[in-house]
Amino acid sequence: MGSLNTDSREWKHLFTLYKLAEMGARNRTIKVSTGYLAGKLGVSQQTASRNLIELEQKKWIKRTITPEGCLVRIADSGAAKLKKLHSNLRLIMEAAYPPSVTLEGILFTGLGEGAYYVTRDKYRKQFIEKLGFDPYPGTLNLKLTSEYDAEARSELETYPGIEVEGFDSESRTFGNVKCYPAVIDNKMKGAVLFALRSHYDSSVLEIIAPTHLRSKLKLTDGHKVKVEVLVLP
Amino acid sequence: MGSLNTDSREWKHLFTLYKLAEMGARNRTIKVSTGYLAGKLGVSQQTASRNLIELEQKKWIKRTITPEGCLVRIADSGAAKLKKLHSNLRLIMEAAYPPSVTLEGILFTGLGEGAYYVTRDKYRKQFIEKLGFDPYPGTLNLKLTSEYDAEARSELETYPGIEVEGFDSESRTFGNVKCYPAVIDNKMKGAVLFALRSHYDSSVLEIIAPTHLRSKLKLTDGHKVKVEVLVLP
DNA sequence: ATTACTACTAAACGAGTAC
DNA sequence: TGTACTCGTTTAGTAGTAA
Numbered sequence: 001m002g003s004l005n006t007d008s009r010e011w012k013h014l015f016t017l018y019k020l021a022e023m024g025a026r027n028r029t030i031k032v033s034t035g036y037l038a039g040k041l042g043v044s045q046q047t048a049s050r051n052l053i054e055l056e057q058k059k060w061i062k063r064t065i066t067p068e069g070c071l072v073r074i075a076d077s078g079a080a081k082l083k084k085l086h087s088n089l090r091l092i093m094e095a096a097y098p099p100s101v102t103l104e105g106i107l108f109t110g111l112g113e114g115a116y117y118v119t120r121d122k123y124r125k126q127f128i129e130k131l132g133f134d135p136y137p138g139t140l141n142l143k144l145t146s147e148y149d150a151e152a153r154s155e156l157e158t159y160p161g162i163e164v165e166g167f168d169s170e171s172r173t174f175g176n177v178k179c180y181p182a183v184i185d186n187k188m189k190g191a192v193l194f195a196l197r198s199h200y201d202s203s204v205l206e207i208i209a210p211t212h213l214r215s216k217l218k219l220t221d222g223h224k225v226k227v228e229v230l231v232l233p
Numbered sequence: 234m235g236s237l238n239t240d241s242r243e244w245k246h247l248f249t250l251y252k253l254a255e256m257g258a259r260n261r262t263i264k265v266s267t268g269y270l271a272g273k274l275g276v277s278q279q280t281a282s283r284n285l286i287e288l289e290q291k292k293w294i295k296r297t298i299t300p301e302g303c304l305v306r307i308a309d310s311g312a313a314k315l316k317k318l319h320s321n322l323r324l325i326m327e328a329a330y331p332p333s334v335t336l337e338g339i340l341f342t343g344l345g346e347g348a349y350y351v352t353r354d355k356y357r358k359q360f361i362e363k364l365g366f367d368p369y370p371g372t373l374n375l376k377l378t379s380e381y382d383a384e385a386r387s388e389l390e391t392y393p394g395i396e397v398e399g400f401d402s403e404s405r406t407f408g409n410v411k412c413y414p415a416v417i418d419n420k421m422k423g424a425v426l427f428a429l430r431s432h433y434d435s436s437v438l439e440i441i442a443p444t445h446l447r448s449k450l451k452l453t454d455g456h457k458v459k460v461e462v463l464v465l466p
Numbered sequence: 467a468t469t470a471c472t473a474c475t476a477a478a479c480g481a482g483t484a485c
Numbered sequence: 486t487g488t489a490c491t492c493g494t495t496t497a498g499t500a501g502t503a504a
């Protein structure tokens with residue numbers, strides 16, 4: 001979901017970069033003494049100096065030392081970092097729904113019908129096209145136990161998702177399905193399916209993935225499974 | 234210029250807040266374990282836990298501990314911090330010109346005409362109305378010595394500023410003046426004036442302030458003076 | 467004036483662990 | 486499982502100072 005590849009150590013540098021941008025270093029080469037920058041950052045002159053050195057080593061800025069201070073300009077890679085932060089922040093602040101919702105449930109064995117539905121060709125082709133993977137024939141069923149998770153699921157259902165169209169066969173009707181890309185147990189890519197069938201209530205989450213999650217994640221019934229659902233866009 | 238009141242220590246907390254917002258804690262109460270958050274932050278579970286405690290002490294988040302994790306929701310003051318960061322970043326990234334330009338020059342004594350011009354009533358009333366202060370009768374003149382500062386001044390002149398309209402008296406014409414709010418030597422509020430008169434070239438900066446800067450800042454001719462010019466909006 | 471090195475101090479971090 | 490304490494270690498920050 002476009003998360004900044006930034007651990008907490010990098011944020012210190014991003015902060016310095018942000019302050020430099022405030023001084024205009026994104027558009028022009030600015031002249032700034034390490035002492036002045038230190039004041040802006042709320043640190044000592046020595047720390048500001050080291051920060052600039054580290055930023056230069058990261059190639060986030062171009063830097064030239066003069067007797068009157070440093071000539072600094074933010075490089076493309078530095079500007080890209082700021083841009084990413086800005087767009088992520090805009091998403092977070094302006095969207096009506098969050099970029100992701102994390103749910104947790106207990107693994108249980110369903111009626112085995114998931115495999116049948118998921119492998120219907122008209123569904124399967126759309127999964128491949130719209131989700132980017134060919135689903136393993138079967139669904140992973142999670143029982144949401146806590147009140148929080150059930151509520152979060154209900155709310156999630158109101159957010160826009162990937163629409164997979166239903167169809168009619170000779171014998172019956174296959175309804176529309178709403179999908180959300182998801183990360184299962186922090187490791188495996190997959191998707192959450194909504195309204196595939198109606199006989200599970202809102203306390204159940206159905207998941208598909210390109211692989212057999214039960215064996216890949218060494219899961220058996222009763223295991224607690226964490227699902228990070230990625231909301232669009 | 235609307236700078237985030239954030240020293241480098243607060244930045245770390247802002248990072249945690251940002252990650253919580255990514256998880257949806259701005260709109261809803263989310264359930265998150267300190268271990269899971271730790272993974273998102275790239276720190277240990279203990280550090281994540283401490284971060285949450287500190288965020289709560291700052292009143293940036295509401296937090297309830299349950300046996301399954303923490304229920305977290307970003308409080309108004311926390312959301313305000315994110316909002317401020319976002320709007321500052323938007324200004325920096327989307328504006329054609331930077332929020333501020335810092336210049337440096339050597340103090341010199343002018344012809345003493347500044348006091349005359351500044352105290353003309355039609356100018357003075359506009360200064361009070363548009364700059365928010367009644368200027369001390371006199372201007373502080375700085376000679377920009379380095380090539381960098383002269384260039385920065387030229388570029389600054391192309392940015393939009395506060396327009397003070399000229400007028401005609403019986404004897405002569407008083408031209409339009411463009412002003413920018415400024416901070417002199419990191420301490421005193423004032424404004425930079427452009428095109429007040431034409432007999433100074435582009436290597437001179439004229440400054441007015443509500444007080445007598447020379448005495449307030451203990452300045453004499455030859456002193457190096459730093460001016461942070463604030464560009465609109 | 468500057469920058470930025472070395473040596474030291476303060477703060478943040480994380481391992482272990484209690485609850 | 487969870488959270489969060491203590492405490493030893495690591496890292497970041499500063500003072501002094503050379504260039």
